[in-house]
Amino acid sequence: xxxxTLSVVCLGLALGIISPSALGQAEDSAPAxxxxxxxxxxxxxxxxxxxxxxxEYLANLEKxxxxxxxxxxLKSVASQLTDLNENTEAxxxxxxxxxxxxxxxxxxxxxxxxLQGDAAKKAAQSTTPVKWEYKSIFGDSRVALEEEMNAFGxxxxxxxxxxxxGRGSAAFARRPxx
Numbered sequence: 748x749x750x751x752t753l754s755v756v757c758l759g760l761a762l763g764i765i766s767p768s769a770l771g772q773a774e775d776s777a778p779a780x781x782x783x784x785x786x787x788x789x790x791x792x793x794x795x796x797x798x799x800x801x802x803e804y805l806a807n808l809e810k811x812x813x814x815x816x817x818x819x820x821l822k823s824v825a826s827q828l829t830d831l832n833e834n835t836e837a838x839x840x841x842x843x844x845x846x847x848x849x850x851x852x853x854x855x856x857x858x859x860x861x862l863q864g865d866a867a868k869k870a871a872q873s874t875t876p877v878k879w880e881y882k883s884i885f886g887d888s889r890v891a892l893e894e895e896m897n898a899f900g901x902x903x904x905x906x907x908x909x910x911x912x913g914r915g916s917a918a919f920a921r922r923p924x925x
Contacts, residue, residue: 788846791839798832878924887915896920 805825882904886892896906896918904920 785846788839788842791835791842794835795832795839798828798835802828802832879921880924882920883917884920885915885917889916892916892918 802825805828882899884892884895884899886895892909899920900906903922905922906918906920908919910917910919
């Protein structure tokens with residue numbers, strides 16, 4: 748009876764280390780940017796180390812007892828403790844992966860904020876307005892006007908309006924002042 752009571756007490760202590768209040772407290776104190784899983788991972792490391800010690804202690808007790816009801820109870824507790832140890836280690840690995848993901852996401856968000864800041868600065872900078880020079884040409888025939896427009900187009904003039912009047916046409920062009 749002494750061995751199984753001791754086993755239950757040790758198991759209770761091990762489970763008490765990762766009580767829901769401890770996990771909730773780590774969650775409540777997390778910054779808004781992302782959860783701080785460092786304290787939870789540290790507690791889980793302590794739990795894993797404690798469970799390993801208890802498993803070793805139970806294994807030694809198991810070897811020293813004879814095959815009776817207490818021995819069966821001890822084996823049952825040892826089996827449950829082994830399962831708990833495996834589950835705790837899996838949880839620690841999962842939380843560790845989430846911590847890495849959280850750090851990567853935080854880095855990405857910082858990079859995005861910096862890029863957005865740079866874009867805002869560029870948008871805020873005043874751009875100098877384009878200065879234009881204008882030209883108008885007149886022609887009696889469509890063919891003559893097109894030839895003249897092509898010649899001006901080669902020099903960088905952009906035609907933005909063509910108007911017909913009477914027997915002729917007028918074309919209006921502009922280009923940036925260099």
